[in-house]
Amino acid sequence: MSATVEFAKMNGLGNKILVVDMRGRADRVTPAAAIALNAEPDTQFDQIMAIHDPKASGTDAWIDILNSDGSKAQACGNGTRCVVQALAAETGKKVFTFQTVAGILNAVEHEDGTISVDMGKPVFDWDKIPLAEEFHDTSRIELQIGPIDNPVLHSPSVASMGNPHAIFWVDRDVMSFDLGRFGPLLENHPMFPERANITLAQVTSPSSITTRTWERGAGLTLACGSAACATAVSAARTGRTGREVAVTVASSPNQGVLTIEWREHDGHVIMTGPAEWEWSGALDPSTGAWSRDATQGAQAR
Numbered sequence: 083m084s085a086t087v088e089f090a091k092m093n094g095l096g097n098k099i100l101v102v103d104m105r106g107r108a109d110r111v112t113p114a115a116a117i118a119l120n121a122e123p124d125t126q127f128d129q130i131m132a133i134h135d136p137k138a139s140g141t142d143a144w145i146d147i148l149n150s151d152g153s154k155a156q157a158c159g160n161g162t163r164c165v166v167q168a169l170a171a172e173t174g175k176k177v178f179t180f181q182t183v184a185g186i187l188n189a190v191e192h193e194d195g196t197i198s199v200d201m202g203k204p205v206f207d208w209d210k211i212p213l214a215e216e217f218h219d220t221s222r223i224e225l226q227i228g229p230i231d232n233p234v235l236h237s238p239s240v241a242s243m244g245n246p247h248a249i250f251w252v253d254r255d256v257m258s259f260d261l262g263r264f265g266p267l268l269e270n271h272p273m274f275p276e277r278a279n280i281t282l283a284q285v286t287s288p289s290s291i292t293t294r295t296w297e298r299g300a301g302l303t304l305a306c307g308s309a310a311c312a313t314a315v316s317a318a319r320t321g322r323t324g325r326e327v328a329v330t331v332a333s334s335p336n337q338g339v340l341t342i343e344w345r346e347h348d349g350h351v352i353m354t355g356p357a358e359w360e361w362s363g364a365l366d367p368s369t370g371a372w373s374r375d376a377t378q379g380a381q382a383r
């Protein structure tokens with residue numbers, strides 16, 4: 083088995099993604115490789131999407147997702163769009179079915195190049211998100227940060243999109259909060275035994291929301307697709323918006339937008355947005371040693 087595999091540096095609204103081609107191999111991208119890749123400026127990333135051979139008939143690939151700290155994630159909306167774009171460019175196919183630890187994902191690349199991913203059904207049961215304490219109503223749980231009588235953030239909605247999310251509703255610019263300070267405290271709060279992705283959300287109309295996310299295992303990122311989905315369903319569930327919203331990701335370059343529809347007839351969440359290829363290279367999935375393809379003009383390392 084060759085030591086290296088091909089990968090592409092891509093992004094979804096600025097969310098930094100490495101799409102790694104592990105097809106035809108039995109090994110995995112190791113946490114050590116992820117940490118080594120993330121330590122270098124050129125390959126620094128938020129998620130690795132490792133494409134493996136399919137395990138179930140009717141699926142195109144098995145996808146493993148790693149965060150930049152080497153931990154596993156069960157879902158990554160922006161990364162899934164990057165995988166679709168990479169495979170569509172390679173095969174000419176437009177419609178894909180993937181399998182992850184969280185289940186089956188269907189996705190399609192549209193004529194205009196945008197990609198829709200069926201992110202499945204959100205889960206609201208407290209023990210499945212999971213939370214450490216029983217809450218019958220997860221649309222608003224008791225949790226706050228800051229002074230007891232004047233909390234900075236409080237009463238989040240919580241949901242799982244395969245991965246755990248907490249959404250704090252705010253009434254001013256999401257960029258005006260010190261999320262770099264509160265994010266790690268909330269991600270690791272005892273309420274979340276498997277940690278959580280932390281989102282600030284400002285509802286700007288019945289069909290629009292602005293978000294910013296501190297990601298579990300990756301920290302402050304420019305965008306987070308599954309958080310946009312968790313935010314949209316939580317907003318609809320609490321009567322803040324309708325079931326179809328434009329989510330502006332405040333931290334992404336040019337304030338990118340994801341369209342999220344929480345479908346009435348089957349309860350699935352459909353996320354639509356762009357993906358962008360930056361450059362390609364080869365890497366060793368066990369150590370993270372990498373090189374950039376020479377045709378793109380950069381030096382190999």
Ligand SMILES: N[C@H](CCC[C@H](N)C(=O)O)C(=O)O
Binds near residue numbers: 279
């Ligand atoms: N950036 C991803 C989410 C990563 C979630 C990950 N940080 C986790 O541990 O759940 C997205 O676009 O959905």
